[in-house]
Amino acid sequence: MKNNSNSESGFVLVIALMLLLVTTLMGTTLIISATNQSKVVRENQQRDQSFLGSESGIQASIKYLNKQITDNNDYMTNGSSTFNSICNYPLSNYYQSADLPFKYAYKTPSSVSLSTEMELGNDAIYNDQQYDYYLTVLGATSGIGSGAGGSVGVGSEYSGVGAANATEYRVLSCGSNSTSRSRSIVEVILEAN
DSSP: OOHHHHHHHHHHHHHHHHHHHHHHHHHHHHHHHHHHHHHHHHHHHHHHHHHHHHHHHHHHHHHHHHHHHHHOOOOOOOOOOSSSTTTTGGGHHHHHOOGEEEESSSSSOEEEEEEHHOOOOOOOOTTTEEEEEEEEEEEEEEEESSOOOOOOOOOOOBBBBBBEEEEEEEEEEEEETTTOOEEEEEEEEEEEO
């Protein structure tokens, strides 16, 4: 009877060690999975922030264009300077080479930090986020019954009816994160009349 008891206690010890091993492996797997998830979340946040940076560039270009038109009655023209990349990304991947390089009427003199733009000081979340944009004039258009107004904006509300002359603009904006090297490029066509 004594021999049988010793072999059973050895069997219980082996089972206990196996359960400990399985539990340890499950814990390790959960820790690795949680670590990977937090990396994915951080990268997604940085990409989202880059997109929001490019959207900030679009809004800044609308504000700039509106100020030029309202204060100076200047609908702007393209200068002789050209560009064929933004954020070190070649535009030839999206546009036909015959259309490039683009002439532009205005570009941000240097990258604008989102911390500076939003007057947040040294907010760690936005310190690495910045945007650049180019504003190009596509040309004058005219439409009948398309609405009239004296402002630049985005939306679906128009005021007035009748014929209107307008100037179309292309804005290419790039939001980027200097830490993650993520970037987001947005193109918007604006119309001012």
